[in-house]
Amino acid sequence: MAAENPLGYPVEWEADVVLRDGSVAHVRPIRPDDAEGLQAFHRGQSDESIYLRFFAPLRELSDRDVFRFTHVDYDRRVALVVTRRDEIIGVGRYDAIDGTTAEVAFNISDHFQGRGIGSVLLEHLAAIAQERGIRRFVAEVLPQNHKMLTVFTEAGYDVTRHIEDGIVVVGFDISPTDRSEAVRAAREHRAEAVSMNSIVYPRSIAVVGVSRREESVGRRILANIDAGGYTGLVHVVNLEADEILGRPVHARVSDIPEEVDLAIVAVPASEVLDVVDDCAVKGVQSLLVVSAGFAETGEDGARLQRALLHRARRAGMRVVGPNSFGIINTDPELSLDATLSREVPPAGGLSLFSQSGALGIAVLASAARRNLGVAVFASAGNRVDVSGNDFMQYWVDDPRTDAVGLYLESMGNPRKFSRIARNLAATKPVIVVKSGISAFGMPPGHEARVTRSSPRAFEALLRQAGVIRVGTIHELFDVAQLVVHQPLPTGNRVAIVGNSAGLDQLSAQGCVAAGLLVTHGPVSLAPDASIEDFQAAVAAAYADPAVDSVLASFVPPLREIDEAVVDLVRDAGAETDKPCVAVFLGMRGVDGGTRVLGARESALSEPGRSLPVYSMPEDAVRALAAATRYGEWRAKDKGRPFALIGVDRDSAEKIVHRALHDRPEGATLGEEETATLLAAYGIRLWRRLTVSTADEAVAAADSIGYPVILKTTSQTVRNQNAVAGIRLDLEDAAAVRVAFASLRERLDRTASSTLVVQGMAPSGVSCVVGTTEDPLFGPVVSFAVAGAPAELLDDVGYRVPPLTDVDIEELLDSVAAAPLLQGFRGAEPVDREALADLVGRLSVLADQIPEVASLELNPVVAHAGGVEVLGAGCRLRAVGRRPDPGRRVLE
Structure with missing residues (x-):
């Protein structure tokens, strides 16, 4: 579709989303070529829906209206459409009224109302509007349009309303709040959990590709389904047989007279897309693709895998696989064994997720040997769609699951994983086998971003989420048999x-x-x-x-x-x-x-x-x-999300956008720009003035105020011998001149050309606080005590925003040098509250401004009276959509 996209079309706004009923829809910006589709959508609406949207019986849209609706600038005028099988089923738009306010409106297909499309559009429009500097939405709604009023009032924003000429005028700030974020997470949880019902509890199954050969994949799965005593309807699909295992055979899924919840696809990879299209015609809810021959085989297979995902989501279906080992649900009311396994554990309270089929065999065999009962087992294979995150969403509310075990070979969205795992771990143990997160060991067929962060960042993410991390399957079951029983x-x-x-x-x-x-x-x-x-x-x-x-x-x-x-x-x-x-x-x-x-x-x-x-x-x-x-x-107390009042996010974004305007590949901010960026989040960077002569040094000291320090900014000198490159406690002009001459004589030409004058900070503990934007994790905040602990011993702590106050305190305590903050060998303890506040402010900045590729505050002097940020360096880089953005998105 890229060739049809107009100039400036924001591809990054496109997203697949799960609706309230568990089906999948596609959200994308409107295009000029949507004119005919928009007219068809409008003609399909009832008179009541048209009147509620346009306040008039507008049965036909004029060409002028259609042009205006489909031609937008993707900035001050934005429109999104929601599609199913390329047909428009919902439209949402905003039109800017002034610099920070926009009017928003929605129109949802009569046939798809009640599925949460309005709330999805509001989430996406609000996130886009914030990126464009819009801070407030207003809308005019007829009093009888209760559904639309509910969309606004239940979104978690503080909504005001009043009546003007018989019309309800609503208004609300769209900046995320704790309540709006909680509402979004709850809606995401409910929708994704519901989408798993047809996978975990299918009422009817079609096994596609069952052969007369006993050792064929489809035949073995069908035999296991029968042997397991599945209580639902089973349909067999094969083009070349009339009866298999005593069951009648259908040539296509679309020939089955009854509804089909789950289609198990076991045909050659080259035939899978035809099966997907046929399932779409039938209205199948989900696909379990056990067929191999996709991305694990190379680029041709990867293209086939992407086509599989596109066709399935276009039709509203979820996909487990391809290259999946199958699904087991031991609930006696279902008794589903749709796997290739020859050994099934007894029923019990442990639910298991594995990505690879080979490890699935090992997992099931180990559970059976230990007599450890299983509630649900799932293998995601290449996890083109359904992942461990989706199953965790389901297991949060599953009464039969007491604990969860996950064998993860790769992770596509750690931020979302952390958020869901924390919710699940609050009531049920979550045990994860994961050797590490890196480009090495990525299984064939798995697509994931590559991290540049330390492995300890992943460990910190798991600790924040309350996840029990183990190194082997053996250890997973050691822990599981304890926490379950x-x-x-x-x-x-x-x-x-x-x-x-x-x-x-x-x-x-x-x-x-x-x-x-x-x-x-x-x-x-x-x-x-x-x-x-x-x-x-x-x-x-x-x-x-x-x-x-x-x-x-x-x-x-x-x-x-x-x-x-x-x-x-x-x-x-x-x-x-x-x-x-x-x-x-x-x-x-x-x-x-x-x-x-x-x-x-x-x-x-x-x-x-x-x-x-x-x-x-x-x-x-x-x-x-x-x-x-x-x-x-x-x-323990999990704490409250660290929140800031009075953040000037607009100013920070202007600095970033201005710096990247001519340098989208990346830009390093100057000291003044860095200071302004930090000031927008309440972080004060101490002034320092670069000098090249003794007279300039004296003038700088007079400007800043005595006492001052004179130091080199040469990293080489600071790394080798920090004392050699600094002069402290300079009380007057004479002392500055002597210090300048001393450093000029001691340092080489390069180092002596990088001298700066800065105010003399109180004595305390020198720390380093930083953040980096990681392709996999998003922002990663780090903390260390400066000097040997960080540089020689790699004594650095990490956390992944958003952070709670407890997360921040634990970050400060996570480094081995943390006792220095408490007062070591008679030293006065530092102001922990001020240091935690600084870390929290930096974490909010990193979370809100993804273009900040790296930002290091060094040194930060923590002392009994507060903290002083003496130096900072900031690197910017243009980014696409961040993992787990501020709106519901299926990766």
Whole structure:
């Protein structure tokens, strides 16, 4: 469509969105060639809808009106259309009234009302308007147009309204507020969760590409669906057969008389697009594409994959895959196994997401071996559309999911992941296996931005979201079998009870290394201690008020595990809120009380507390430590979003746009521009004046006011020996002249040509506060204590905005040099509140101005009386759409 786009057409405004009913629609700027489509849309509207929009019975749009509506400047006059299968189903526009106010209006197809199209258009128009300097929307609405009035009042803005000549005039500032952001996130959550219903709970399935060959992909999936006892309708689609596995066969999905929720596509890659088009005609809600041969095979496959996504979303469908391993839902009311797996775990409370099919096999097999029950399993394959973010949206409200495990080979939108994971982790543990975020190890077929940030930025993002990060599938299940079947620890105090002094000592050492506090024991009974002795020791551990968790270990005196010991450990804590992990050599998994785990077959008993069992103390301690940290995160105050009053965002954006106007490839701001940009966010940059002679140095000192410092800005000198390039506490002109001569003599020609005069700051702790715009994460804020900690030891902390006040405090404490801020060796503690405020202001600036490629405040002197920003450097770069922009968008 690019050839049809007019000059200045903002491609970055195009977006696929999920509507309230879970279907997909496309939002894009209007074009002149939309004239015929706009007329068709208008003719399809009812008389009432036309009157509510135009305040008149305007059955036909004049050519003049159509021209005016379709020809906009994408600046002061903006219009968006929402399309389904390239037909316009909604229109929204704003027309600027003055420099900061615009009139907004909407028109939604009668056939698509009630699906949230109006709220989507308002979100997108508001975000675009802010980019264009508009700060307020007004609208004129007829009193009987309750739906449109509701769109405005329920958007989370502070809406004013009054009546003029029988018309309701509404007005509101469109700058995001906590409430509007919460409304947007809630709407996104509901829509994306609903869109997963046809994938996780399909009432009817069409399996496309079922062959008579038993080992064919489609045939194996159909066999698993039948073997699993799926309770919905199953339709078989194949062009060359009349009956397969006793089922009648349809030539096409569109030939099926009943509705189809989910089409499982298992045909050669070259035939997939035809199947997608046929499913679109039928009105299928979602596609599960298990076919391979897409982006994982090279550029031709990548083009085919993009075409698959375009056609599916054009028709309003969600897509799992391609190259997916399938979906499992163990709910007895559905019993769906639409995978290629030969092994399915029992039903339970853990939901699992894996991207690759091969790892899907390993995940399911491991869960089955451990007797760990699964609620939902999903494999996204190349995740062209549906990703772990979508499944997490669904699992937030899924009553059958108690915990979530994610194996992530790549991540397309970490900002959105963090936001959704934080919401999910507030009520359910989220365990993530991810070795790292980088260009290395990106699986074939996965499209994702490449990060330039430190791996610790990703670690910080997970910590902010309350996610439990582990390194392997083995560790994922170690943690899962604890958090699913035991209460969360309420503290880090542990009791250790066992019958082997060596094993108990190993457990205690592991606890100390993991940050757990052993407050009871280790109680090491004799190897031949009786069951009664062991029971009494475990009971005493549970009863100890100084204990939050119990670790019980048992080495059987004979080769057979004593089932009575397993039962007593499991049952001893059944009436308490304290978790227990058990180390029984030769065992691993979940014991529900029916029989002992190990080489023999096992199954869960009736619902109740089951015992997580580990073969070695290291595994048990690692899982317990992870659950303890997560419990602490769940219990702590998450803080409030850092908010600023009186920000002059307009001035900041003008500086940025002016600097990039002639240099879109990037620009470095001068010191005065940097100071003005920072001042717009309430950050004061100390003046410094460049000097080249002693007379200029004296004049600069007189202008700034004594005492002053004279220093070189040469980074080479500062890195090698900062003391050699600075003279402090210069009280008068004579001292300035002496200092200037001294530096000129000591420094080489290059360094001596970069001398500056600046006011003498109070003594304190020198810090570095910065932000970078990362292609994957968006803004990443960093903090460090300047000097050796940051430059030699890489002692730098990271957080991803938006930040809460708690996030900021944790960022300051995240570096090893943080004790210097508290007052070290008799020094006075710095003003933490002022330092946190500075970090918060910089984070808001970075979040609001994506063109700030990098901004470093260095040095920042933190002292007892506040903070002083003595130096700053800013680099700008034009950017496209940021990951997770301020409006609902499907990547």
